[in-house]
Amino acid sequence: MATLELNGLTKIYDDAQGRETAVEELDLAAEDGEFVVFVGPSGCGKSTTLRMIAGLETVTSGTIEIGDREVQELAPSERSLAMVFQSYALYTKMTARENIEYGLKHSTDLDERAREEKVEDVAALLDITELLDDIPDEMSGGQKQRVALGRAIVRDPDVFLLDEPLSNLDAKLRSRMRTELQDIQDDLGVTTVYVTHDQTEAMTMADRIAIMDDGELQQVAPPETAYDHPVNEFVATFLGSPSMNTFDARVDASGDEVTLRREGVAFATLPADSVPCDDGAEVRAGLRPEDLRVDEAAESASFEASVTVAEYQGNDNFLHLSTADQNLTARVPPDVYPNPGETVGVSVDPADVYLFDPESERALKTRGTAAQSRENQPLTQSE
Template sequence: MATLELNDLSKIYDDAQGRETAVDSLDIDIRDGEFLVLVGPSGCGKSTTLRMIAGLETVTNGTITIGDREVQSLSPSEREIAMVFQSYALYTQMTARRNMAYGLKHSTELSKQERHKRVDEIAELLDITELLDDKPDEMSGGQKQRVALGRAIVRDPDVFLLDEPLSNLDAKLRARMRTELQQLQSDLDVTVVYVTHDQTEAMTMADRIAVMNDGELQQVAPPEVAYDHPENEFVATFLGSPSMNTFETTTDVTATELRFRYEGTTLASVPRESVELSQDERVTLGLRPEDVRLFDDSKDGSFAATVTVSEYQGNDNFVHLSVDDRDLMARVPPDTYPDPGETVGVTVSPRDVFLFDSDTGTALKTYGAPDEQTAQTRQSVSEP
């Protein structure tokens, strides 16, 4: 295992259609033994970044350092990395044993006996010993994924690169494999860079997540920090399911409060000292669905809203509300199930209010009271 540093890393494509920047001046320092997840929407540059680290894409600008070596000019075989692909990329004519041993045969001086011993050790670790004589066509998706992982692990690389390795699995197997991958990474104490567009994978697996959009790095932080203290509106709305509600509001400043109006409704307020804003200033208000509280009597809330749809989820209900012709999502307990057309009261605690600059998207206030902004993430959902 080793550290991995990406310094001012860029990838620019020039073709007949013009010039496109796929990755723009990326800077990330990945610690020895860290599980870092690159996450973002399709086309954000995360897979291109991984392929540059692997040596499958040339670097336009910047450096890639593994341990104490700059490797951006080296061939993939010289970089001491191993990559697991979304498609598994197994040789269909080879057994699992031969697939796993193939890289050792061509990149090491180990004898055939030593290679087989190494394969047997990793197969036992991954619980695939009984598959070693099978070919890929005889395996399930989960078994193929384990063999692909085994092929990477036997090489004992400095860095593991995983490109959406679970996306071809069904939901139940994907959840189980997430747990197994985390345990495996912990047992091996290896440096991992994992690419996914699935925020659930990112939030549950990573030591830190690196959120990307349009080729640019938006934030690098532990998942709970990025969720509670996003650096901008994109990170805030990308993380979380259902997504954060946002409203373009104007401020109403009193002696003690900042109130945020959308059309004719005051949606939320925070203490005056929470953030420096002026009267009638434009600001984007963010409300996470789990922080929206509902009351049967519309007079009990801060404002009234009309229920349009209730989606029963088993452990939650997703309630769609209409506020001045805008949709507001509330994630509430399953025993809260208002009927469509019903008017309910809505309120959000001041500590749960997020605020963003309407022009730049920069976060002005995140979760918590003003003196907690950089020190605290939520331990549980706060009561209003």
């Protein structure tokens, strides 16, 4: 097993169509046995990063270290890593046994008996022993995925690379495979880099998530830290479903308290020491849907809002609200189900209010008290 370290990793495409920076000055260190998940919108550079680690894309500048070796100039076969692709990439005319054994046969000096033993061990680990003599056309999507994982695991690599391996599976199987992948990675203890656009996969599987946007690494942190203490507005709104409500607001300071106002509506009142802004300053406020408490009686609430749409979800409801020329989404218990057009009261705990700089988008306050907000915010890449 080994660590993985990326230092100033940059990829620039320069051709007749123009010059485009796909990944810019990316720094990241994954500890031995850590499960790191790259997540971000389409085109953010996460797959390009993975392909550079794998050796499938050349590196414009920067270094890639696996263990104590720089590998960015080495061929993929010399990097001691294994990759699982979104498309599975199985040989359609080979059995599962032959697919799993293929890498061993062509990249090691193991004899036939030793290769067979390793294949059998991996098949048992993945619960696919009964599939070893089947070809891919005889397998389900989940079974193909296990065979693809087996082909990677059997090589005992220092680093696993997984490129959206669950995206072709249905929702139920994808959920089950998430758990199985975590169990397998934990048993093997192999440093793993996983790429996905699905934030649920990122939040549930990762030791740390690496959030990217427009080729730049925005934040690297444990999922709960990135969710509660995002470094900027992009991370805050990218993580969470439904997305965080964000809107422009004005700081109205009075004594030891600060009120956030928009169009004359007071959205929340906070202790003055939790808001690092002067009286009258313009800020971007953020409220997560699950932090909006709705009272249909509209009593003792922070502010009132009109219900525009109520979406029944079974275990909870999504309420779409309107107030002060602003649309908000609240995630509420299933017994809270007002009719469209009703006026409801909405309460917000001051600790759950997020604030961002409207120009730099940098987080000024995250979840918790002022001290908790500052202590728990990890550094951004540039810092």
